[in-house]
Amino acid sequence: MRVLGIETSCDETGVAIYDTEKGLLGDTLYSQVAMHAEYGGIVPELASRDHIKRLIPLIKEVLVLANTSKQEIDAIAYTAGPGLIGALMVGASTARAIAFAWGVPAMTVHHMEGHLLAPMLEDSPPEFPFVALLVSGGHTQLVEVKAIGEYQLLGESLDDAAGEAFDKAAKMLGMDYPGGPLIAKLAQSGDRTRFKFPRPMVDRPGMDMSFSGLKTFTLNTVNKFKNADGLDDQTKADIAAAFEEAVVDTLAIKCRRALQHTKYKKLIIAGGVSANSRLREKLQAMVEKERASLFYARPEFCTDNGAMIAYAGAQRLAAGQSSDLTILARPRWPMDELEGL
Numbered sequence: 001m002r003v004l005g006i007e008t009s010c011d012e013t014g015v016a017i018y019d020t021e022k023g024l025l026g027d028t029l030y031s032q033v034a035m036h037a038e039y040g041g042i043v044p045e046l047a048s049r050d051h052i053k054r055l056i057p058l059i060k061e062v063l064v065l066a067n068t069s070k071q072e073i074d075a076i077a078y079t080a081g082p083g084l085i086g087a088l089m090v091g092a093s094t095a096r097a098i099a100f101a102w103g104v105p106a107m108t109v110h111h112m113e114g115h116l117l118a119p120m121l122e123d124s125p126p127e128f129p130f131v132a133l134l135v136s137g138g139h140t141q142l143v144e145v146k147a148i149g150e151y152q153l154l155g156e157s158l159d160d161a162a163g164e165a166f167d168k169a170a171k172m173l174g175m176d177y178p179g180g181p182l183i184a185k186l187a188q189s190g191d192r193t194r195f196k197f198p199r200p201m202v203d204r205p206g207m208d209m210s211f212s213g214l215k216t217f218t219l220n221t222v223n224k225f226k227n228a229d230g231l232d233d234q235t236k237a238d239i240a241a242a243f244e245e246a247v248v249d250t251l252a253i254k255c256r257r258a259l260q261h262t263k264y265k266k267l268i269i270a271g272g273v274s275a276n277s278r279l280r281e282k283l284q285a286m287v288e289k290e291r292a293s294l295f296y297a298r299p300e301f302c303t304d305n306g307a308m309i310a311y312a313g314a315q316r317l318a319a320g321q322s323s324d325l326t327i328l329a330r331p332r333w334p335m336d337e338l339e340g341l
């Protein structure tokens with residue numbers, strides 16, 4: 001079965017074709033990052049308008065890349081939420097219209113389920129069950145995953161998502177949006193021991209998290225060390241390193257708790273922040289101590305992409321599911337409302 005996947009929930013237009021026998025056949029992406037950088041964050045209306053401009057050309061391009069004719073497509077999968085309503089509507093209405101015109105079903109896909117399943121696109125994917133850490137710009141959640149659609153929330157951030165905290169800390173250091181990759185790069189030349197940032201909520205039981213306090217701590221440190229010319233380069237790098245270390249340590253402590261709680265031996269990490277190499281390094285060391293294994297997707301499939309949506313749609317199609325004729329766009333959509341296969 002061959003599925004065309006469409007992702008437009010935020011600031012990336014992603015389109016891909018996944019075949020349940022042959023794997024990923026083609027994948028294209030247009031990132032709006034440069035357009036939004038000028039404003040220091042995502043401008044929703046600009047995001048929607050740009051998706052309109054990019055989506056059809058990308059669909060045409062991916063059909064060529066995947067050497068696939070429209071007659072060979074068995075379904076169109078689209079991100080129906082969570083995300084920005086206008087951005088979601090572009091993908092949803094385009095996908096629904098194409099599905100109708102081509103006489104195939106449309107499949108609604110939950111964006112975070114897409115992220116969660118992205119490591120399945122790699123060689124030697126994990127088998128169920130496992131613990132999933134979903135860390136993106138909008139979500140930070142620990143989930144017990146028994147199978148596709150069988151998700152139990154173990155813990156989540158009570159305030160800012162980890163990616164959001166990275167972006168805000170980057171802004172305080174005078175860096176562009178999205179700040180996660182920039183902080184990570186700067187942290188490489190930083191001294192990770194000069195500043196000690198707090199590890200929020202690790203002294204409390206449970207798997208919930210909080211990252212907004214780290215923002216205040218970052219701001220106070222910036223204010224304390226800046227002079228008339230701002231911060232010197234080394235202090236900036238040291239703050240970036242201390243911040244990254246605090247987020248990564250906190251996530252690692254909560255992930256270890258989730259493994260111990262579920263007694264599972266597999267941890268998968270997904271979403272934009274899972275591209276962070278310090279996080280991967282620390283989690284790798286932690287899972288080795290727990291005699292468990294760590295799984296993640298290649299960096300371009302950690303951030304938003306069409307491949308994860310095509311994959312998730314294909315699994316649900318193969319299990320006999322399909323969606324009705326509604327054009328579905330849900331800005332908020334708890335993942336535990338999803339059905340199993």
Ligand code: KG4
Nearest residue numbers: 136137138163178180181272273276303304
């Ligand atoms: O999953 P994603 O592309 O979009 C959402 O669904 O939110 O995640 C984007 C987030 C941004 O906050 C970005 O700063 C963060 O992921 N991010 C990173 C890295 N790459 C992306 N954060 C830390 N380190 C990275 N290498």
Ligand code: ZN
Nearest residue numbers: 115136303304
């Ligand atoms: Zn995402």
